[in-house]
Amino acid sequence: MSPLSRRTLLRTAAATAVAAPAAGLLAAHANAGPDGRSARSSAAGLSLKIANKTGEYDSGSIHVYIVGNDGTRQCRVTPEGELKPVELSDNGPDGYTDYAIPLTGDETPLQLPEMSGRIYVACGEKLKFKAVDGGQGAALAYPAAWVESDPNYGVVHDCAEFTYKSGAMYCNTTMVDMFSVPLAIHLKGAKDQTTGTLKPGARAKVFEQVRAAEGFSGLVIDDKRVIAPGHGIGAGKFAEDHFAAYIDEVWSLYEGKDLKVTTNAGTFTGRVRGGKFAFTGPGEVSFDKPSTKDVLFCDGALAAPNDGVTGPVAAVLGAGFNRTTLVTEAEQPSKDPARFYQGGTPHHYVKAMHEATEDGKAYGFAFDDVAGFASYIEDGAASEMTLTLTPF
Template sequence: MSLQIDLVNSTSSPTVYAYVTGLDLNANNAWLLLRSDGQTLYHPTSPSQPLTPLAEDCAIPLGSPGATRSIRVPRLVGGRIWFSLDKKLTFLLNPGPAVVMPSVTNPSDPNYDIKWGFVEFTYDTTQVFANISYVDFFSIPIAMSLSTASKQVKSVAGTSHDGLDAVAADLLAQHDRDGQGWDKLVIRGADGSALRVLSPNSGMALHPGLLSDYFDALIDQAWTQFRSAPLTIDTQAAAGVVQGRVSSDDDKLRFPATSFARPSSADVWNNSSGPFDVGQVGDEGRALIPRLAAAINRGTILSGGTHPVDLSPEGYYVSERTNHYAR
């Protein structure tokens, strides 16, 4: 069983390449890439040396602006469809094999000065799941649509063609207003144009200390508020709606089955360290962590009511301390 995916070059560039990576469910979760014809499977073998080039050409040319290229993928988990403008990407192999993918936080990466992005997807025996991911960075606009067996078409438009420049300009303007270093999230090419915009967490990897105390005052306000009033969160999971209060004994935000020490700003940005390490909590905690971090990022943590707060898009990211990258 395979899935046909039509890739459309909606850019103004005559040179756009696509790549497909993932773990092949039909081959014991072995690494898989598609070769340049968009049809032939390539399962790389373990190399003897780190950073070994691929043995096959896996760059799928999309053709001129407006052209469509059809590819077929088998059942995959952890899949990505990558796109690059004007130049090919470099994928390497480490012993295992392990695929070394392009990085936005390593200036020595051979792909660092190329404009690229990706869509995440899984195609297993029960579903097709796809996601335009801007968790770590944003670069080229990517849209997607899905045609179902019942002839329904579901679409995600992505950003406008000038979305990258608009986001970069907004972050520069935000830095001019508050001096917090948002300008450092904008990565530019040799010609001065924007290559990508990094998330704060990725930006901190390039610039240690960037935004490192940004949410501290807001977190302190929240901890003070939740000593006398409960924080109510709908886990949207088996735990249902739960309430937490900050204990005067140990300064922890305590829910029925989970407690959280006061997080740092870095814990909020990465959503995975300190008290937000999902490996240290049970099911309730794993449901609470992303919702608690989201309330801080969105600037809604002090708003009362049940979180996630049900607001129109204009109601988020309006407070003084908020995640302006996400905004």
């Protein structure tokens, strides 16, 4: 997988309603299996099953949407598994497309063609995707359920992300934007893997934990969803300076001592000089002091270009800020989850997401894959994927 490509996708989705899943998402691994050899052909598509175990919604009231990019254009998948381009003419009389795939029972079989994108699930009502002029062809205005004026604000929905190419599948559940519907992925192929499964009763506990945390309560939207703090800032539901004191503490601490950051490129040594966090090692990189918003979106001063040097260091720094481990550990990344989310201003949103899952893994922020804590799995010879809406 190419984590930086995934982060680019996540930030794009966070920043704009017209979110186009990146055309080369996970391209670094798309043609090779786990051992580096070419994966088997996938002309027939991947067997995909959607399972309804919500206990709250009957299958007739749940709809699925598979949307994304085939490498050259935005597209969507029909109930028959056909990949079709998004067209402006797809908008109906109400101004929105109807790409809904209905569930046919407790487990609905589908075919997933080669593409990168998202599998949305909507409970109770259909989602409204609008085809718009993207400048280089038709694009989709994706749901932005953290915005009250969005037409999908009242719909209970969520999504999983994936790239499927040449028989290889890379996929994850995500809470980077919000959490609403508990989802689990079961991937079969060279291995048998699952991710994203919540503990019994965990959905309600997430809502309770976030609501009870000082400064985070505004992120809980009735019983529909919990929105990520970065989006909360934009909606006036989260303080834009929430992590300012912690950021100041990190900056002050490393004016007088070194921070060691280990990446695939090697180990970097950093210290704050002249207001910048400057690192030397396999390369020279520096970062301006981030804002709370930069930390939450893993962007701005913590932007991670896919350059093999600045990007990996930014990712580790971003993870350290979100996990509040930078003050307590001068060697990063921290790999002991028991030490995460401590101190006076922990990231209660992400903490709640990780505590909710059976394996402790979740995609609570865009750098959550640092040190392997994201709800992500891959298989270079995938044969079947099941996305389960687990009990509420």
